Amino acid sequence: xxxxxxxxxxxxxxKGVRLTLGLTVVGTGAMALSRRSGGEEYVWQIDPFKCxxxxxxxxxxxMAESAVKCVHAYDLCxxxxxxxxxxxxxxxxQTGAENQLxxxxxxxxxxxxxxxxxxxxxxxxxIGCAKCVKGCSAFGxxxxxxxxRHDRCKNCNQCAIATACPSNAISxxxxxxxxxxxxxxxNEKEG
Amino acid sequence: MKKRGLTIVxxxxxxxxxxxxxxxxxxxxxxxxxxxxxxxxxxxLKDVDPELISHKETRNLSLGSLKGSxxxxxxxxxxxxGDSTLVIMGTDGSEPKQFEIFPGPLxxxxxxxxxxxxxxxxxxxxxxxxxxVKQWADLGDRAVITNLAGNGxxxxxxxxGNRKVTIYSQEGDVLGDFEGKSESExxxxxxxxxxxxxxxxxxxxxxxxxxxGKHAMENYSDDGRMRGFWENASFDxxxxxxxxxxxxxxxxxxxxxxxxxxxxxxxKIYDQSGQLxxxxxxxxxxKEEGKAPDVSCDEKGxxxxxxFDRNVIRIFEPKADE
Numbered sequence: 057x058x059x060x061x062x063x064x065x066x067x068x069x070x071k072g073v074r075l076t077l078g079l080t081v082v083g084t085g086a087m088a089l090s091r092r093s094g095g096e097e098y099v100w101q102i103d104p105f106k107c108x109x110x111x112x113x114x115x116x117x118x119m120a121e122s123a124v125k126c127v128h129a130y131d132l133c134x135x136x137x138x139x140x141x142x143x144x145x146x147x148x149x150q151t152g153a154e155n156q157l158x159x160x161x162x163x164x165x166x167x168x169x170x171x172x173x174x175x176x177x178x179x180x181x182x183i184g185c186a187k188c189v190k191g192c193s194a195f196g197x198x199x200x201x202x203x204x205r206h207d208r209c210k211n212c213n214q215c216a217i218a219t220a221c222p223s224n225a226i227s228x229x230x231x232x233x234x235x236x237x238x239x240x241x242x243n244e245k246e247g
Numbered sequence: 248m249k250k251r252g253l254t255i256v257x258x259x260x261x262x263x264x265x266x267x268x269x270x271x272x273x274x275x276x277x278x279x280x281x282x283x284x285x286x287x288x289x290x291x292l293k294d295v296d297p298e299l300i301s302h303k304e305t306r307n308l309s310l311g312s313l314k315g316s317x318x319x320x321x322x323x324x325x326x327x328x329g330d331s332t333l334v335i336m337g338t339d340g341s342e343p344k345q346f347e348i349f350p351g352p353l354x355x356x357x358x359x360x361x362x363x364x365x366x367x368x369x370x371x372x373x374x375x376x377x378x379x380v381k382q383w384a385d386l387g388d389r390a391v392i393t394n395l396a397g398n399g400x401x402x403x404x405x406x407x408g409n410r411k412v413t414i415y416s417q418e419g420d421v422l423g424d425f426e427g428k429s430e431s432e433x434x435x436x437x438x439x440x441x442x443x444x445x446x447x448x449x450x451x452x453x454x455x456x457x458x459x460g461k462h463a464m465e466n467y468s469d470d471g472r473m474r475g476f477w478e479n480a481s482f483d484x485x486x487x488x489x490x491x492x493x494x495x496x497x498x499x500x501x502x503x504x505x506x507x508x509x510x511x512x513x514x515k516i517y518d519q520s521g522q523l524x525x526x527x528x529x530x531x532x533x534k535e536e537g538k539a540p541d542v543s544c545d546e547k548g549x550x551x552x553x554x555f556d557r558n559v560i561r562i563f564e565p566k567a568d569e
Contacts, residue, residue, distance in 0.1 A: 109287075110283055111283035111284060111285040111286065112283075114285060115284075132440070133440065134438060134440025134441070134460050134490035134491070135440075135460075136440070136460060136489075136490045137480060138462070138480045138481075138482075138488055138489070138490075139490070140488065140489050140490070140510065143482075145287070145288070145289045145291070145292050145482060145488075146291055146292055146482045147482065149480070157287070159285065170435070171435065171438070171460070171461055185284075185285035186285065187285045187286075187287055190286075190287040191287055193536065194287065194289070194489075194510045194511070194535075194536045195488055195489030195490065195510040195511065196440070196441075196489055196490040196491070196510075197440045197441035197490050197491060199440075222280075
């Protein structure tokens with residue numbers, strides 16, 4: 057009688073373990089399938105309309121080199137000679153390093169045709185400090201913006217920059233629309 | 248004895264942990280955070296030689312709950328539009344009269360022939376009793392009408408979205424348009440990177456249009472042929488900086504220009520050749536990185552500025568010794 061009781065307890069444990077394993081396998085499979093079929097995934101992104109260019113994106117990211125980079129909305133840019141995002145306020149309009157606003161010289165200025173100049177961001181040099189973004193917002197039309205680059209971002213469970221952001225400009229957005237780019241004369245968000 | 252020592256050690260550890268948490272919490276308060284090492288410094292651009300300042304601020308007129316979007320001085324009165332209202336009042340804010348108009352006005356022109364209110368894509372014409380005369384044709388999806396000017400015969404509509412000026416008759420018929428292009432190198436065309444694109448007709452009937460991307464003032468014949476221009480792109484006080492300045496302009500009786508700038512907000516006076524004459528209001532009087540106030544002036548040289556950031560009309564009178 058006692059032997060039967062021990063045997064049934066062992067069976068119970070065996071069945072429980074098998075059930076748990078089964079549920080784990082089924083659950084993992086279902087999760088993998090849902091991801092493959094485009095289920096809701098989210099990534100961190102900066103809303104350029106809320107960003108106040110505080111400089112914390114350069115210092116708070118857990119990556120050695122911040123995943124936040126300056127992005128240029130070319131359709132919005134005025135291609136100005138006197139670019140507030142490129143030149144230091146009060147500087148001479150010459151491309152010498154002493155006149156450049158970017159602390160790492162990550163913006164390249166290229167003459168297109170009179171009177172247009174193109175400004176190209178070198179992401180390898182950009183540290184996401186937002187100095188150019190501030191200059192462009194203040195004196196230009198805000199075509200330079202900060203964005204989290206998803207080829208660099210580790211998509212941490214809790215983004216360190218989002219925690220430090222004083223204007224709550226960083227939040228999770230749908231992974232199929234991972235960027236918030238300014239455009240035209242409106243503040244309508246584009247994917 | 249052993250137990251007592253252990254208790255003391257645990258208490259010290261707990262105390263250290265609490266101290267670290269409290270110090271960290273206090274240091275992370277928004278007002279205690281370290282300064283931005285990458286801050287953009289523009290303070291030095293705000294310094295204006297006091298000798299250059301020709302006006303002093305003497306009065307503010309509150310607009311109350313009305314969110315003003317355009318201001319005009321005409322016929323000895325101030326005309327202001329905003330929300331779905333046009334307000335006509337004395338220059339001291341007295342006897343304000345309110346009239347309901349279509350919602351969303353952005354610009355305003357007051358002439359003998361009527362009152363013209365600009366919306367994003369069309370113009371609405373009223374008579375002086377504020378009765379609707381006509382809603383003019385829609386300029387299309389791309390249109391962003393920023394300002395209006397008129398010479399008594401034609402109305403010029405600055406369209407930032409299409410980067411052109413559309414010419415209308417007083418009855419609202421389209422007579423033509425121009426994009427500021429000419430055969431000379433100077434006539435590149437209007438460069439309008441944002442919704443800041445102003446124009447004005449002075450007392451001599453001359454049409455002047457701002458080319459904001461070139462920091463230029465361009466003079467056109469009444470059918471849109473360029474006759475002359477001046478430009479000054481510079482960080483210095485006598486120039487215009489950024490992509491879109493001067494954002495707003497008006498003219499004085501003698502043909503001098505009053506310019507209003509965004510970003511580093513300041514109001515200045517230039518002669519017809521582009522020589523800086525004086526500064527009406529220096530940047531320290533305005534919000535940092537603010538919007539360019541809409542400006543108008545009367546026969547005595549008093550400048551009325553609609554400050555969008557504070558939603559008040561700010562009145563700048565010439566200094567007594569000017």
